[in-house]
Amino acid sequence: MTELISASGYIADARADVIVVGVHAGEDAPIIPASASGIDAAFDGRLAHSLAALDNTGSASALTRLPAPVELAAKLVFAVGLGDPEEIDDEVLRRAAGTAVRAAFGHESVAIVFEGDPAATAVGAALAAHRFEGYKTEGDDEGPPESISVYGASEEAVRRASILAESVALTKDWSDTPANLLRPPTFAIEIERAATDAGVEVEVLDAAELSAGGYGGVLAVGGGSSVEPRLVRLSYRSEAATKHVALVGKGITFDSGGISIKPAGGMWDMKGDMAGAAAVVGATIAAARLGLEVNVTCTVALAENMVSGTSYRPSDVITIRNGKTVEVLNTDAEGRLVLADALSRAVEDEPDAIYDVATLTGGQIIALGKRTMGLMGTDTETERVRRIGEEVGEHGWPMPFPEDIVKLMESPIADVAQCGTGLKRDAHMIQGGIFLSHFVPEEIPWAHLDIAGPADSDATYGYIAKGATGVPVRTLVALIEDFE
Numbered sequence: 001m002t003e004l005i006s007a008s009g010y011i012a013d014a015r016a017d018v019i020v021v022g023v024h025a026g027e028d029a030p031i032i033p034a035s036a037s038g039i040d041a042a043f044d045g046r047l048a049h050s051l052a053a054l055d056n057t058g059s060a061s062a063l064t065r066l067p068a069p070v071e072l073a074a075k076l077v078f079a080v081g082l083g084d085p086e087e088i089d090d091e092v093l094r095r096a097a098g099t100a101v102r103a104a105f106g107h108e109s110v111a112i113v114f115e116g117d118p119a120a121t122a123v124g125a126a127l128a129a130h131r132f133e134g135y136k137t138e139g140d141d142e143g144p145p146e147s148i149s150v151y152g153a154s155e156e157a158v159r160r161a162s163i164l165a166e167s168v169a170l171t172k173d174w175s176d177t178p179a180n181l182l183r184p185p186t187f188a189i190e191i192e193r194a195a196t197d198a199g200v201e202v203e204v205l206d207a208a209e210l211s212a213g214g215y216g217g218v219l220a221v222g223g224g225s226s227v228e229p230r231l232v233r234l235s236y237r238s239e240a241a242t243k244h245v246a247l248v249g250k251g252i253t254f255d256s257g258g259i260s261i262k263p264a265g266g267m268w269d270m271k272g273d274m275a276g277a278a279a280v281v282g283a284t285i286a287a288a289r290l291g292l293e294v295n296v297t298c299t300v301a302l303a304e305n306m307v308s309g310t311s312y313r314p315s316d317v318i319t320i321r322n323g324k325t326v327e328v329l330n331t332d333a334e335g336r337l338v339l340a341d342a343l344s345r346a347v348e349d350e351p352d353a354i355y356d357v358a359t360l361t362g363g364q365i366i367a368l369g370k371r372t373m374g375l376m377g378t379d380t381e382t383e384r385v386r387r388i389g390e391e392v393g394e395h396g397w398p399m400p401f402p403e404d405i406v407k408l409m410e411s412p413i414a415d416v417a418q419c420g421t422g423l424k425r426d427a428h429m430i431q432g433g434i435f436l437s438h439f440v441p442e443e444i445p446w447a448h449l450d451i452a453g454p455a456d457s458d459a460t461y462g463y464i465a466k467g468a469t470g471v472p473v474r475t476l477v478a479l480i481e482d483f484e
């Protein structure tokens with residue numbers, strides 16, 4: 001893990017392979033802020049001129065690499081645009097820091113100074129300083145820097161940024177891990193190890209215990225696999241807490257679709273169908289390491305949705321932990337079944353709020369794209385998630401509960417149908433949220449975060465790299481902080 005360092009003094013005195021300065025957008029040339037004046041002096045006052053000659057006028061995240069002048073104890077100077085100084089917000093800083101840190105991969109040490117809040121710069125830098133190491137038998141030297149000194153960032157800010165980034169990295173690594181290497185029993189063991197290290201209490205239910213506990217959704221979905229499903233519960237308790245937040249996550253370690261099998265094309269992507277579980281575990285661990293004064297309970301349902309003679313079938317009627325019966329219509333809508341059990345269990349603790357996170361529907365991607373989570377639930381909580389997500393740079397948008405879609409999910413033979421009857425695809429994402437609402441009593445503040453799109457990225461930009469994103473770990477941590 002990259003060491004993040006709180007640095008003070010002049011950046012021109014930094015001993016680092018790469019010095020990063022932020023510059024503001026100007027008309028024909030960037031504007032060099034006071035924080036970079038020492039670096040400008042080392043360039044004989046010609047930094048703006050040189051950057052302009054290389055077409056960097058300071059627009060947000062524009063990056064130019066320059067050889068460092070001899071006066072500096074650095075090899076390279078990176079200038080990164082921060083855009084219009086009037087419009088600098090935390091996300092501009094996080095993205096610019098991320099862009100610079102990724103450009104510095106392969107170098108050992110980086111020193112960075114931006115105008116604006118150094119805490120945001122630290123978060124962007126820390127998030128970018130990670131890559132999924134993969135399984136190539138020959139390594140390379142192109143990895144993240146060993147240390148990043150953030151000028152002006154307090155010890156506290158650096159500690160918080162490191163803890164957040166480590167939880168995001170853990171979440172990303174689990175999501176990117178191939179499905180043969182992360183199946184429910186092994187995922188449960190890995191979660192147990194990570195949570196225990198953070199001082200979080202762990203309880204793991206195996207198939208026999210799930211059966212005794214009436215967890216019909218997890219058992220049905222996991223029944224086609226050659227390995228057992230698991231339900232993992234984490235509890236973090238703070239002595240100073242007055243509130244209790246429950247997190248719930250979908251942990252399908254591979255989603256073949258089951259008997260309602262998926263087409264071959266993009267099926268490999270379903271190794272990441274446990275990203276919701278990974279994110280809520282990551283957030284719980286971060287809450288514990290930050291010592292947040294809120295009690296957090298995290299419930300994740302881990303199952304592998306496979307095809308075999310023991311698979312569940314379309315037409316099956318199953319009974320969820322809270323006693324409700326569900327008519328199964330499509331075994332590929334498995335996420336809502338495991339979540340129904342996990343939500344039912346979470347509700348039993350009478351928390352002050354519940355947030356569930358799931359790569360639930362392709363409909364979320366159709367409706368909102370790859371970078372905006374679909375939010376459903378009670379008005380107060382969807383709005384809270386939207387507002388806090390916006391602040392941390394993880395966007396979401398609230399969805400309605402239309403009466404016709406609620407009706408579409410009535411079953412002639414069970415309490416609720418798993419999907420729109422007649423397998424209608426109308427308001428696909430919303431069907432998922434409506435189904436889940438049957439397992440959360442109306443009086444409990446609740447939000448469901450559909451992250452089918454935002455869980456991974458097709459592109460590399462700012463602090464986000466192609467692959468798993470770790471969304472919405474930072475939103476969840478900020479949500480928990482909102483209850484302090």
Ligand code: BES
Nearest residue numbers: 273330332333335359360361362363452
């Ligand atoms: N895991 C998928 C949703 C998904 C799709 C996540 C694409 C990430 C990327 C989910 O289990 C699923 O298969 N949903 C179906 C539901 C349908 C069968 C009712 C879908 O969205 O098509």
Ligand code: MN
Nearest residue numbers: 255332333334
């Ligand atoms: Mn599915």
Ligand code: ZN
Nearest residue numbers: 252255273335
């Ligand atoms: Zn799925």
